[in-house]
């Protein structure tokens with residue numbers, strides 16, 4: 001049996017990087033894609049392949065997928081993991097600034113899938129794993145647009161699953177809570193670019209320490225890597241994997257409580273009341 | 274003499290502005306040329322609200338001026354038009370009590386085949402359009418220390434089905450944005466309400482089908498697309514019109530304590546219940562069976 005070929009976007013850091021390294025160890029043919037190709041040295045020295053790819057660019061994605069098909073003749077699994085968080089208040093956040101995030105998290109997921117799916121349909125098999133988040137299921141103050149991008153990922157993945165199941169292609173959604181990756185650093189960098197506005201500044205001031213502390217205590221990514229790999233390897237994977245106590249708890253709580261009660265708990269927790 | 278008249282006119286206008294502000298609530302609705310927006314505008318005007326309706330379809334929106342409302346030319350993807358529209362309401366009424374974000378559209382397409390331009394534009398209208406309006410009215414609502422924002426979402430804001438995935442993605446995004454906003458403006462005495470209709474006969478299906486016709490569908494998807502179309506075209510001849518949903522929107526405007534969301538049609542309420550009861554895989558299976566069975570039934574009836 002030939003080795004399975006996997007494409008992972010956002011493999012230069014965090015979940016993507018660890019998943020790539022783990023899959024290489026397990027004997028997969030792994031292509032890692034990201035803009036910072038220099039951050040994928042370890043991936044290459046351990047036997048994987050690094051592709052410079054920006055998921056917001058058609059040419060870049062097309063070239064990357066072409067390269068894999070030329071070199072391996074197939075793509076068995078795609079992990080749509082490239083993404084980032086840009087937070088801000090709904091009233092005062094610049095819309096064009098938010099669109100950059102949608103271009104990566106949402107359009108990017110669709111774009112790479114659109115280039116890969118024709119090959120998977122031809123093969124009559126394949127698996128696609130999309131990185132959502134706990135905020136794909138629940139939304140809270142100050143990260144409305146990030147949550148909106150992940151809610152969108154949930155919806156497009158649910159539809160995709162129902163559309164491509166008939167071709168033998170599995171689609172799974174991963175919903176991590178907070179894990180220690182490069183994610184929080186990007187969020188804090190992005191925060192420097194936003195203006196909260198006078199009315200909201202106090203909320204922002206209490207949010208930043210809350211957020212930093214949450215990520216200082218965040219677990220390392222192994223459970224998420226495990227979920228991604230299980231979604232790739234199982235012939236009948238779960239439709240969604242919520243990973244982390246905060247993710248499982250948050251989603252359950254939201255289902256049990258009314259919206260207003262849930263709002264109050266969240267605002268209280270974030271000291272944003 | 275002339276001066277006195279002018280003075281009196283000025284006093285009267287001021288007084289009427291103040292009185293209006295006190296008894297009549299000022300509502301701004303987007304997408305009033307047809308569907309939910311139109312039905313809601315008509316109902317609210319009948320009830321004595323001061324209603325401004327923005328739409329990109331200028332001719333179709335003119336009826337508003339004739340029935341006592343105010344038509345605005347507004348493309349929700351254009352920030353300057355959104356700002357100008359909101360400014361006009363403020364100039365003329367001094368306040369905005371309620372914003373009803375309703376302008377939006379859908380296209381039927383599979384995720385693999387939807388065009389990148391369509392991806393962008395649908396988000397720009399459905400999601401960022403709502404965001405632009407919210408950003409334009411919120412400073413005024415904060416100053417008033419009161420206000421209500423009603424966002425028309427959909428049953429597909431919470432579930433997603435084949436051929437509707439991208440539209441569902443925009444509506445899921447609206448849900449997340451609305452939930453966050455509700456928490457962000459709670460302390461400012463501003464409330465946010467979501468409206469979730471199911472399938473309703475408006476201008477929606479014609480637009481969505483037209484987009485589907487214009488798109489490329491690979492052979493592999495032809496059966497799905499055909500079942501979907503057969504089933505949906507038939508369904509849309511049977512579903513209710515927009516007035517029932519408009520009643521819920523009016524309720525959301527008038528309720529002292531509004532609910533966070535209103536599911537406005539029986540199919541929306543049923544679908545949500547089924548989704549809660551069943552496992553996801555069972556839900557998928559049920560949806561695809563329903564589509565196939567529904568389409569076959571329509572085809573059989575057509576043969577008769």
Ligand SMILES: NC(=O)c1ccc[n+]([C@@H]2O[C@H](COP(=O)([O-])OP(=O)(O)OC[C@H]3O[C@@H](n4cnc5c(N)ncnc54)[C@H](OP(=O)(O)O)[C@@H]3O)[C@@H](O)[C@H]2O)c1
Nearest residue numbers: 010012013014015035036055082083133178179181182183
């Ligand atoms: N960590 C968490 O707490 C958490 C929780 C829930 C969900 N998530 C999700 O998990 C996924 C992975 O994030 P992470 O936590 O591992 O964060 P990370 O360490 O910051 O990794 C993000 C990866 O995305 C890549 N990326 C960003 N923009 C890109 C673009 N335009 N084209 C190609 N690649 C791009 C980055 O590579 P380059 O910058 O080199 O391009 C990087 O490899 C994201 O979708 C994130 O939203 C994270």
